[in-house]
Amino acid sequence: MVASFSSYKRIVIKIGSALLVDLEAGLKRDWLNSLCADVNMLREAGCEVLLVSSGAIALGRKQLGLPLRVLKLEESQAAAATGQILLARAYSEALGEHDYQAAQVLLTLGDTEERRRYINARETISTLLKLGAVPIINENDTVATSEIRYGDNDRLGARVATMVSADLLILLSDIDGFYSGVPGQDVGTKRFDRITEITAEIEAMAGDAGTELSKGGMVTKLEAAKIAMAAGTSMVIASGKELYPLKSLFDGGNATWFEAKETPVTARKKWISGQIELGGSIVIDEGAARALSNGKSLLPAGVIQVNGSFSRGDVVAIVTTRGDEVGCGLVSYDAQDAHQIVGCQSDEIESILGMTSRSALIHRDNLVLRTQATHMDKSNA
Numbered sequence: 155m156v157a158s159f160s161s162y163k164r165i166v167i168k169i170g171s172a173l174l175v176d177l178e179a180g181l182k183r184d185w186l187n188s189l190c191a192d193v194n195m196l197r198e199a200g201c202e203v204l205l206v207s208s209g210a211i212a213l214g215r216k217q218l219g220l221p222l223r224v225l226k227l228e229e230s231q232a233a234a235a236t237g238q239i240l241l242a243r244a245y246s247e248a249l250g251e252h253d254y255q256a257a258q259v260l261l262t263l264g265d266t267e268e269r270r271r272y273i274n275a276r277e278t279i280s281t282l283l284k285l286g287a288v289p290i291i292n293e294n295d296t297v298a299t300s301e302i303r304y305g306d307n308d309r310l311g312a313r314v315a316t317m318v319s320a321d322l323l324i325l326l327s328d329i330d331g332f333y334s335g336v337p338g339q340d341v342g343t344k345r346f347d348r349i350t351e352i353t354a355e356i357e358a359m360a361g362d363a364g365t366e367l368s369k370g371g372m373v374t375k376l377e378a379a380k381i382a383m384a385a386g387t388s389m390v391i392a393s394g395k396e397l398y399p400l401k402s403l404f405d406g407g408n409a410t411w412f413e414a415k416e417t418p419v420t421a422r423k424k425w426i427s428g429q430i431e432l433g434g435s436i437v438i439d440e441g442a443a444r445a446l447s448n449g450k451s452l453l454p455a456g457v458i459q460v461n462g463s464f465s466r467g468d469v470v471a472i473v474t475t476r477g478d479e480v481g482c483g484l485v486s487y488d489a490q491d492a493h494q495i496v497g498c499q500s501d502e503i504e505s506i507l508g509m510t511s512r513s514a515l516i517h518r519d520n521l522v523l524r525t526q527a528t529h530m531d532k533s534n535a
């Protein structure tokens with residue numbers, strides 16, 4: 155299967171350490187420059203691009219002269235602190251050649267798993283995209299401890315891709331796809347071109363394809379595929395060994411495509427409408443109800459009452475004065491702040507709350523109307 159990159163609007167590209175860093179020679183600058191030229195190609199075709207880049211620990215361990223063995227946690231934390239600076243500078247320079255601003259975002263597991271922090275991280279990243287920057291994302295390995303870390307950027311890449319509702323996640327590593335066995339070792343091993351469902355049989359085929367530099371073998375790649383596909387993001391595993399790896403991929407190079415069935419937006423809204431415990435409710439007037447059914451966000455001006463003690467990022471019910479529930483959504487304010495802005499115009503929020511904030515109480519991207527939810531339940535059944 156060959157997909158044209160112009161059919162994607164938002165692409166997350168995960169770059170494995172082994173592609174970017176040579177243990178002896180350090181950063182592979184020619185490769186990085188070719189990757190950034192490819193990023194430029196995607197941007198010029200109208201795609202937004204986010205990079206999830208490994209390589210901090212590999213670069214830092216060389217810089218600090220750490221021995222070539224499995225590092226202790228504190229050694230990898232120190233290596234990451236040193237390597238991340240070099241990595242960020244390298245991206246900043248290489249993307250700067252094409253007049254793009256690189257923006258470093260370091261995440262920990264909690265930033266993607268806790269709802270409030272998730273929303274916060276997502277808003278920062280979307281703002282960067284709106285401003286035309288290229289986010290360069292990595293795990294914040296310097297503070298991540300062994301119990302609370304991703305440890306691999308395959309799954310982090312998948313969580314980031316679903317967080318920003320990307321339509322494609324590309325995993326670039328030193329292997330050109332998903333194989334039924336170990337290539338060159340198991341007889342009759344073949345590479346899959348396309349996988350539409352991760353069955354138990356596929357899972358059983360995931361051997362350990364990790365290299366000495368990277369933690370991401372096939373097991374984490376399949377985990378990433380599951381995360382991505384469940385949220386409507388397609389994924390592709392492709393080799394990044396040659397220069398211009400994205401161009402090669404879209405020119406029809408070897409790869410395994412994991413095709414998602416749903417679109418990212420419906421998947422995210424499905425997640426919102428699937429929330430079991432709602433944090434409270436917001437009572438709206440008729441004008442607001444009409445605006446919502448026309449696809450608008452919920453503004454404080456249309457709110458009559460706020461009930462419950464929810465926090466920013468909780469899912470709350472949206473009800474009419476007659477008590478009919480019209481939908482639900484992720485709320486942008488804590489209940490305390492929401493109370494204060496009930497009925498206000500959006501431009502009054504700043505003077506009331508004393509901070510610049512979002513104009514919508516619930517943004518339309520974070521809102522599911524009952525009619526949509528019912529429709530989605532049927533179409534996904």
Ligand code: GLU
Binds near residue numbers: 210
């Ligand atoms: N976050 C790690 C680093 O930057 C890499 C994790 C991985 O190899 O997947 O070195």
